[in-house]
Amino acid sequence: MKKYKGFIVFTALIFGTSIISGCSREFSEKKKNEIKIGVTLYRQDDTFISSISSYLEDISKEKEQQENIKIQLDFVDAKGSTTNQGNQIDKFIKQDYDIICVNLVDRTAAATIIDKAKNANIPLVFFNREPVEEDLNRWNKVYYVGAQARQSARMQAEIIIEEWNKNKSKLDKNKDNKIQYVMLEGEPGHQDASIRTEYCIKDIDNYGIELEKLADDSANWQSDQAVNKMNQWIQEYGDEIEVVISNNDVMALGALHSINSTDVFTEKPIVVGIDGVKEALEAVNKGDLTGTVISDAKLQAKAIFDISYSLAKGLDVNNVQGINGKYVKTQHTKVTKENVDIYLADSNK
Ligand code: GAL
Numbered sequence: 001m002k003k004y005k006g007f008i009v010f011t012a013l014i015f016g017t018s019i020i021s022g023c024s025r026e027f028s029e030k031k032k033n034e035i036k037i038g039v040t041l042y043r044q045d046d047t048f049i050s051s052i053s054s055y056l057e058d059i060s061k062e063k064e065q066q067e068n069i070k071i072q073l074d075f076v077d078a079k080g081s082t083t084n085q086g087n088q089i090d091k092f093i094k095q096d097y098d099i100i101c102v103n104l105v106d107r108t109a110a111a112t113i114i115d116k117a118k119n120a121n122i123p124l125v126f127f128n129r130e131p132v133e134e135d136l137n138r139w140n141k142v143y144y145v146g147a148q149a150r151q152s153a154r155m156q157a158e159i160i161i162e163e164w165n166k167n168k169s170k171l172d173k174n175k176d177n178k179i180q181y182v183m184l185e186g187e188p189g190h191q192d193a194s195i196r197t198e199y200c201i202k203d204i205d206n207y208g209i210e211l212e213k214l215a216d217d218s219a220n221w222q223s224d225q226a227v228n229k230m231n232q233w234i235q236e237y238g239d240e241i242e243v244v245i246s247n248n249d250v251m252a253l254g255a256l257h258s259i260n261s262t263d264v265f266t267e268k269p270i271v272v273g274i275d276g277v278k279e280a281l282e283a284v285n286k287g288d289l290t291g292t293v294i295s296d297a298k299l300q301a302k303a304i305f306d307i308s309y310s311l312a313k314g315l316d317v318n319n320v321q322g323i324n325g326k327y328v329k330t331q332h333t334k335v336t337k338e339n340v341d342i343y344l345a346d347s348n349k
């Protein structure tokens with residue numbers, strides 16, 4: 001009997017161990033071969049954001065094939081609502097996603113999101129809408145991917161300065177040796193809107209060209225709002241407008257639409273954007289848009305993906321291209337008619 005009992009204990013032990021080891025092997029393999037990444041977007045219909053998203057999808061599919069791994073990449077649209085975004089993040093946490101990528105609706109709401117993710121030990125990759133540094137420092141598994149806003153402003157200023165130097169007689173319609181301009185701004189509170197607005201003007205001013213602001217207002221990054229603003233300004237200032245400075249391309253394209261729908265201009269104002277979206281590059285090629293500044297959506301998507309992948313696989317995040325601590329901030333490229341053909345073929349989707 002004693003012998004028999006011993007046998008049972010022995011078999012149970014062997015059997016039990018094999019179940020345990022079987023389970024843990026299955027668990028770790030599942031972990032290794034399947035990654036779940038949740039992405040919440042402030043607005044899916046934003047042209048530049050949808051460009052980043054579609055690059056992310058491509059990069060993820062490519063990686064799946066290369067590494068023979070399953071990557072579940074899920075996008076949700078917060079539709080401009082902080083409440084929606086909070087619920088989406090709660091859901092990702094509940095469903096045990098490995099990484100959550102956040103394109104914040106409200107940049108000041110980052111702290112709450114970080115604290116939730118920290119509790120669940122799910123790393124975060126913020127992108128395009130930058131939390132303040134103090135918030136990023138709440139936890140070590142939090143990153144930010146975006147572009148160098150100051151550089152985009154400088155390049156936009158350069159495009160205007162070059163145009164002034166080349167075509168002053170056409171540009172300075174009232175011959176007062178000043179630029180009469182209107183400014184279409186992005187969303188209030190967005191780092192790219194405030195930095196681009198401030199430094200584009202500062203750089204032109206520092207170069208020594210006098211500026212006179214006729215009007216400026218936010219069109220929230222959106223084309224239809226820019227059309228409305230521009231129509232108002234055309235009514236108010238008409239042919240006085242010499243330059244339209246826009247914080248992004250789709251608003252610049254909206255302004256172009258208004259300009260092309262009227263005959264009040266003896267000479268059309270020049271229009272300059274930022275982002276490098278496809279239609280903007282086409283407009284530069286046609287000579288309608290004087291210039292734009294490419295923000296590298298593909299490289300930003302690559303950084304978002306590489307950080308997420310490294311974190312999920314337990315690899316060293318410091319090996320991600322361009323990373324500097326918790327930040328990846330990509331470089332811009334200045335585009336005018338002179339070099340647009342190089343970028344047209346490979347433009348942001
Ligand atoms: C900016 C971009 C805008 C808009 C915005 C959304 O970087 O220039 O076009 O996409 O991000 O947050």
Ligand code: CA
Binds near residue numbers: 172174
């Ligand atoms: Ca003038």
